[in-house]
Amino acid sequence: MSTVGELELAEIKPVTKMAVRWRDLDPLGHVNHEVFLTYLEHTRDSWLDTVSGATLGPADYVVARIEVDYMAEIRLEAGHVIGRCRLREMGNTSFKTDELLTLPDGAVAARAMAVLVMWDATTKNPRGLTDQEREALAA
Numbered sequence: 001m002s003t004v005g006e007l008e009l010a011e012i013k014p015v016t017k018m019a020v021r022w023r024d025l026d027p028l029g030h031v032n033h034e035v036f037l038t039y040l041e042h043t044r045d046s047w048l049d050t051v052s053g054a055t056l057g058p059a060d061y062v063v064a065r066i067e068v069d070y071m072a073e074i075r076l077e078a079g080h081v082i083g084r085c086r087l088r089e090m091g092n093t094s095f096k097t098d099e100l101l102t103l104p105d106g107a108v109a110a111r112a113m114a115v116l117v118m119w120d121a122t123t124k125n126p127r128g129l130t131d132q133e134r135e136a137l138a139a
Helices: 033-052 131-138
Strands: 014-019 061-070 080-090 094-102 108-120
Touching (some): 033 061, 080 131
Antiparallel strands (some): 080 094
């Protein structure tokens, strides 16, 4: 079984497939490091949509922290990248995710950890995770 750091690749199921676009490239001919963050965001949103039954979305949380380890370049010739995401841990108002971007051949292009804080758009403050949200994230 392939490992990435302490993560077992097989434990993090694919949630989305994203096309590598010409505009994603930098002058070196590979995907710009900033675009990795967009790929990771799309992965995270797709995962949340799947686990929550579309009840949790980008308006429900803010990203408080993200750590990215760049492992391999992504070139246009790859055609697409596969985003993988899973819950790492849950707190009272926040949760952490493990995220991977893999190439079609299975090579890991990036691994990331994100801290997401539940957000009340009306009060502009953190809010607690509901029991329903906890169940969905833990599933």
